Amino acid sequence: MLQVQEEAFDPGTVLSEFTAGAGPAGAVVSFTGIVRDNGGDLDHMEIEHYPGMTEKAIGAMIHAATQRWNLTACRVIHRFGRLAPGETIMMVATASRHRAAAFEAAEYLMDYLKSRAPFWKKEVGRSGACWVESRQQDEDALKRW
DSSP states (O other), X not given: OEEEEXXXXXXXXXXXXXXXXXXXXXXXXXXXXXXXXXXXOEEEEEEEEOTTHHHHHHHHHHHHHHHHHTOSEEEEEEEOEEEOTTSEEEEEEEEESSHHHHHHHHHHHHHHHHHHSOEEEEEEETXXXXXXXXXXXXXXXXXXX
């Protein structure tokens, strides 16, 4: 299941609902991303995307993870719009019969979302605004998959 949305969500509620519907899973793994302010200057982050293209790309990532790790359930939520430091930006939840598959699928999805999901992020701070560029370490993380 995929949601690309502007609205805030409660990760605890989402995880409880996900776990209840995870089928014959023996393991559920979740990751929640939060907007961070590394240097103390961030006022907010603006995230843009192209509806349709974003869902298609992330849907393909979910399909690949579900097939590769035989997941019983998978959920990705990613927000767009204006987000302040400390706000929840995204969540990945995976369910599988075994914990290793659930962990690996969640890591795979997080790595691919970070590097390949078509979102454009701009950090706006007191000293100005700048687009977030891709980082080599994120690209390197993809090599293990």
